[in-house]
Amino acid sequence: MEFSNKHIWKITFPVLVSLLMEHAISLTDTAYLGRVGEVELGASALAGVFYLVLYMLGFGFSVGAQVMIARRNGEGAHDRIGAIFMQGCLFLFLLAGILFTLSHLYAPLLLRGLIESDAVFQATIDYIDWRVYGFFFSFISAMFRAFYVGTTHTKILTANSLVMVGTNVVLNYFLIFGKCGFPELGIKGAAIASSISELVSLLFFIIYTLKRVDYQKYRLFSDRRFEWHTLKPILSVSIWIMIQNGLAFCSWFIFFIAMEHHGERPLAVTNVVRSISSFLFLFVQSFASTSSSLVSNLIGMGEGDRVLPLCRRMIRLSYAIVLPLAGLIALFPEIVLRIYTDNEELIAASVPSLWVMLSSYLLAVPGFIFFMSVSGTGNTNVALRFEICSISVYTAYVLWLVWFREADVAICWTSELVYDAMILLTYFYLKRGTWKLKRI
Numbered sequence: 001m002e003f004s005n006k007h008i009w010k011i012t013f014p015v016l017v018s019l020l021m022e023h024a025i026s027l028t029d030t031a032y033l034g035r036v037g038e039v040e041l042g043a044s045a046l047a048g049v050f051y052l053v054l055y056m057l058g059f060g061f062s063v064g065a066q067v068m069i070a071r072r073n074g075e076g077a078h079d080r081i082g083a084i085f086m087q088g089c090l091f092l093f094l095l096a097g098i099l100f101t102l103s104h105l106y107a108p109l110l111l112r113g114l115i116e117s118d119a120v121f122q123a124t125i126d127y128i129d130w131r132v133y134g135f136f137f138s139f140i141s142a143m144f145r146a147f148y149v150g151t152t153h154t155k156i157l158t159a160n161s162l163v164m165v166g167t168n169v170v171l172n173y174f175l176i177f178g179k180c181g182f183p184e185l186g187i188k189g190a191a192i193a194s195s196i197s198e199l200v201s202l203l204f205f206i207i208y209t210l211k212r213v214d215y216q217k218y219r220l221f222s223d224r225r226f227e228w229h230t231l232k233p234i235l236s237v238s239i240w241i242m243i244q245n246g247l248a249f250c251s252w253f254i255f256f257i258a259m260e261h262h263g264e265r266p267l268a269v270t271n272v273v274r275s276i277s278s279f280l281f282l283f284v285q286s287f288a289s290t291s292s293s294l295v296s297n298l299i300g301m302g303e304g305d306r307v308l309p310l311c312r313r314m315i316r317l318s319y320a321i322v323l324p325l326a327g328l329i330a331l332f333p334e335i336v337l338r339i340y341t342d343n344e345e346l347i348a349a350s351v352p353s354l355w356v357m358l359s360s361y362l363l364a365v366p367g368f369i370f371f372m373s374v375s376g377t378g379n380t381n382v383a384l385r386f387e388i389c390s391i392s393v394y395t396a397y398v399l400w401l402v403w404f405r406e407a408d409v410a411i412c413w414t415s416e417l418v419y420d421a422m423i424l425l426t427y428f429y430l431k432r433g434t435w436k437l438k439r440i
Contacts, residue, residue, distance in 0.1 A: 064238025074300025
C-alpha cells in the first residue's frame with residue numbers, strides 16, 4: 001500500500017469534514033448561547049467539558065478498537081473485524097448506561113463544590129441533565145467511525161456529519177429561542193438538540209452500513225453476545241487510551257474551573273478562545289487520527305520502517321493548513337470573535353488570550369501526530385505514561401499561575417505551550433524503534 005500525499009488526503013479529508021461538522025455543533029451552541037448571556041456561555045463551557053471528560057472514556061475505547069481494526073485490515077483478516085466491532089458496541093452501550101446513571105446521581109454534588117457562582121452552577125446542571133442522554137448514541141457512533149477509519153473507507157463520515165450538524169443547527173434555533181411553536185428552553189434546549197443530533201447520526205450510520213457496505217465480508221453484526229475472549233484484547237489496547245483521554249479532558253476541566261474562580265468574564269473568554277482552538281485542533285486531530293490508523297496498517301503489513309517518514313509527511317501536510325488559518329485568525333481576531341458574541345468588551349478581553357493560544361499550534365501539530373502514532377503502534381500504555389507526565393506538568397503550571405500568581409487569563413493560556421512541548425517528546429520514543437516488537 002503506497003501512502004502518497006493524494007492518498008493520505010483522500011483518507012484524511014472525510015475525517016476532517018466529519019470533525020468540522022461535529023465542531024459546528026459546539027460552535028452553534030456557543031454562538032447561540034453567547035447571545036443569551038455570559039452566564040449561559042460560561043456554563044455551557046463547564047458542562048461541555050464535563051460531558052467530554054466522560055465521553056472521551058468511550059471515545060478512547062473506540063480509538064483502541066480502531067487500532068485493532070486497522071491492524072486486521074492491514075493483515076487482510078477482514079472476517080475478524082466484525083467481532084471487534086460488535087464487542088465494542090456492546091461494551092460501549094453498557095458503559096453509556098453506567099456513566100449516564102453516575103452523572104445524574106453525582107454530578108450536582110461534584111459541581112456544587114467546584115463552582116462558586118450559583119447562576120453558573122444551575123445553568124451547568126440544566127445542560128448536563130439533558131446532554132448525558134447523548135452517551136447512548138455517541139458511543140455507538142464512535143464504533144462506526146472506528147470501523148470506517150480503520151478500514152480507510154472514510155467518505156461516509158462527511159455525509160453523516162452534514163446530517164448531524166444540520167439537525168443540530170435547526171433544533172438549536174427552535175429550542176433555545178422558542179421558535180416555530182417550540183418552548184423557549186435556553187441552555188436546556190442546546191443540550192436536547194445536541195443529544196437528538198447524535199441519535200440522528202447513529203441512525204444514519206446504521207442505515208448506510210446495512211444498505212451500502214458488504215457487512216458480511218467483515219461479519220459486522222454476527223457476534224451479538226458478550227465474548228470476553230474477544231473483548232479482553234480490545235480492552236488491553238483501549239484501556240490506556242480511555243484513561244489517557246479522560247485525564248486529558250480532566251485537565252481542561254481544571255482549567256475551566258480555575259477560570260470560573262476568576263469570575264464570569266474570564267470564564268466566558270476561556271469558552272470563546274477554547275472553541276476557536278477546538279476548530280484549529282480539528283485539522284491536527286484529523287491528520288493525527290489518520291496517522292494512527294496508517295501506522296497500524298503499515299505495521300500489519302510488516303513495514304514498520306516507514307512509520308517515521310509517514311509521520312513527517314503528516315506533519316508537513318497539517319502545517320500547510322493549520323499555520324495559514326492561525327495566521328488569518330491572528331490578523332483579524334475581532335471578525336472571528338464576533339461569530340461567538342456581539343459584546344464589545346468580551347471581544348476586546350478575548351484577543352490577547354487568542355493570540356497566545358494560536359502560537360501553541362507550532363508545537364501542537366508535530367506533538368499530536370507523533371503522540372497518536374504511538375497509539376497506532378499498539379503501545380497505548382506508553383502513550384498513557386507520556387500523557388500522565390504532560391498533564392501533571394500542565395496542571396501544576398495552571399494551578400501555580402491561577403492560585404499563586406493570580407495571572408491574567410492570557411498568561412494562563414501559555415499552559416497550552418507547556419503541554420504541547422511535553423507531548424512532543426513522543427518523537428524520541430518513536431525514533432528508538434522498540435515499538436516494532438509489539439503484537440496485538
